Amino acid sequence: MSASGQADLVIVANRLPVDRVPEAEGGGWRPSPGGLVSALEPVLRANDGAWIGWPGDTEEELEPFVENDMSLVPVHLTAQEVEEFYEGFSNGTLWPLYHDVVAKPRFHREWWDSYVTVNRRFAAKAADVAAKDATVWVHDYQLQLVPQMLRELRPDLRIGFYLHIPFPPGELFQQLPWRRQILEGLLGADVVGFQLPGGAQNFIRLVRQRVGHKTHRDLVYLPDDRTVRAAAYPISIDAAGYEKLARSDAVDERAAEIREALGNPSKLFLGVDRLDYTKGIIARLRAFGELVADGELDVEDAIFVQVATPSRERVEQYILIREEIEQLVGRVNGDLGRIGRPAISYLHTSYPREEMAALYRAADVMVVTPYRDGMNLVAKEYVACRYDDDGALVLSEFAGAANELRQAWLVNPYDINGLKQTLLDASRSTAKERTRRMRAMRKTVVENDVNAWAASFLEELSQVRESHGKPLRPARGS
Numbered sequence: 001m002s003a004s005g006q007a008d009l010v011i012v013a014n015r016l017p018v019d020r021v022p023e024a025e026g027g028g029w030r031p032s033p034g035g036l037v038s039a040l041e042p043v044l045r046a047n048d049g050a051w052i053g054w055p056g057d058t059e060e061e062l063e064p065f066v067e068n069d070m071s072l073v074p075v076h077l078t079a080q081e082v083e084e085f086y087e088g089f090s091n092g093t094l095w096p097l098y099h100d101v102v103a104k105p106r107f108h109r110e111w112w113d114s115y116v117t118v119n120r121r122f123a124a125k126a127a128d129v130a131a132k133d134a135t136v137w138v139h140d141y142q143l144q145l146v147p148q149m150l151r152e153l154r155p156d157l158r159i160g161f162y163l164h165i166p167f168p169p170g171e172l173f174q175q176l177p178w179r180r181q182i183l184e185g186l187l188g189a190d191v192v193g194f195q196l197p198g199g200a201q202n203f204i205r206l207v208r209q210r211v212g213h214k215t216h217r218d219l220v221y222l223p224d225d226r227t228v229r230a231a232a233y234p235i236s237i238d239a240a241g242y243e244k245l246a247r248s249d250a251v252d253e254r255a256a257e258i259r260e261a262l263g264n265p266s267k268l269f270l271g272v273d274r275l276d277y278t279k280g281i282i283a284r285l286r287a288f289g290e291l292v293a294d295g296e297l298d299v300e301d302a303i304f305v306q307v308a309t310p311s312r313e314r315v316e317q318y319i320l321i322r323e324e325i326e327q328l329v330g331r332v333n334g335d336l337g338r339i340g341r342p343a344i345s346y347l348h349t350s351y352p353r354e355e356m357a358a359l360y361r362a363a364d365v366m367v368v369t370p371y372r373d374g375m376n377l378v379a380k381e382y383v384a385c386r387y388d389d390d391g392a393l394v395l396s397e398f399a400g401a402a403n404e405l406r407q408a409w410l411v412n413p414y415d416i417n418g419l420k421q422t423l424l425d426a427s428r429s430t431a432k433e434r435t436r437r438m439r440a441m442r443k444t445v446v447e448n449d450v451n452a453w454a455a456s457f458l459e460e461l462s463q464v465r466e467s468h469g470k471p472l473r474p475a476r477g478s
């Protein structure tokens with residue numbers, strides 16, 4: 001950000017890209033891991049950028065600060081807002097509704113009121129921080145009202161919005177009592193980005209039917225002569241960064257250690273997810289357990305490692321799904337495990353990136369079976385780490401990643417028999433078959449990395465209203 005406190009590029013996301021370091025470990029902040037931050041860092045630096053977000057706790061009201069050369073602007077939330085805006089409306093209403101109602105969305109008017117209040121606060125902060133004619137990029141389902149609120153405050157800005165999760169078909173979206181407000185909120189942006197073309201089409205159709213605007217292909221024509229573009233920009237990962245990590249000696253050694261600690265199984269199946277009911281963890285563990293019970297797999301030489309990273313732990317449906325998963329793991333291991341040979345090794349914890357890369361390197365079969373997922377970065381990370389062109393990816397048809405990773409072993413996670421068969425096919429595939437598939441997928445992931453994603457979205461945003469707004473400067477050195 002320049003000395004005047006005005007940024008030419010502003011990222012607005014629910015969370016700041018840093019986590020607090022506990023006092024016992026020296027305090028301060030550390031960058032939170034993630035492709036989004038690394039993709040946006042260079043372009044933020046080149047454009048006196050700022051990042052607006054919630055710091056993750058409700059304690060003090062923090063002033064803007066600089067961390068790792070990035071200007072960070074905290075938005076304060078009270079404990080009640082965390083409950084109503086974040087855990088309530090964002091994760092108890094929108095998250096299940098947008099994921100095909102895999103769990104029942106709950107509609108509470110006080111949650112909505114809090115969502116409006118908090119969105120307004122984010123919009124006001126962005127209006128303060130953005131320089132004249134700046135570009136503002138708003139992220140995800142927690143902040144869908146920000147584009148319109150911000151446009152009212154600052155009509156000079158170029159505003160982009162990106163939705164990281166699916167945008168549902170009208171039949172589901174229409175349940176939302178505040179459907180019109182959400183559509184109008186998003187229409188404040190110049191470009192609304194989705195993971196898949198289907199999400200963009202759902203949005204365009206709803207805008208036509210519910211709000212009554214004229215549309216043509218990916219454009220919406222507003223009465224004030226503004227046009228809004230709604231299109232797909234599939235997100236990706238820092239593929240080169242993952243590959244570099246995977247090639248390091250430390251990760252290589254750790255991968256061997258992991259296999260050793262598990263008794264050198266001939267088939268190591270792996271699942272890595274936030275512990276979320278959309279991810280299909282139960283389906284894959286049931287399928288695996290049945291294969292062991294049927295005698296198709298043997299715990300002497302096959303194991304399923306499931307990492308389930310703690311997530312949204314105070315939301316009721318997350319408490320329930322955790323109990324369900326843990327009961328299932330207990331039952332499968334109790335029924336089918338032998339001394340020193342559990343069928344499932346279940347880890348409810350989060351690991352550093354190096355450990356994740358080592359797990360990806362160690363796994364023979366990566367199992368990604370969400371019932372619905374915007375993209376699923378884990379699938380792409382696995383592919384990026386397999387520079388040896390080996391390893392089998394079993395991937396749900398309902399993950400956005402299935403659109404690009406066509407050579408994976410694709411499955412319908414609702415079909416347990418189909419899932420069982422696919423797990424067997426993948427685990428019994430020949431090296432030649434795995435190489436053929438992995439090579440093709442690696443090409444896709446390497447050519448379409450997160451930098452290409454960010455550049456294509458920002459490029460599109462710079463094209464709209466060309467006469468309007470300052471052009472962004474390209475990232476230095478890229």
Ligand code: GDG
Binds near residue numbers: 235351
């Ligand atoms: C949302 C959308 C979309 C997980 N456990 C650990 C850890 N992770 C990392 C993974 C991966 C990320 O978290 C999870 O990303 P996913 O894409 O798989 O899923 P969501 O969290 O649901 O993300 C999704 C994404 O946004 C981006 O637009 O793809 O569809 O739902 O990067 O590696 N990382 C570390 N330790 C862990 O224990 N270090």
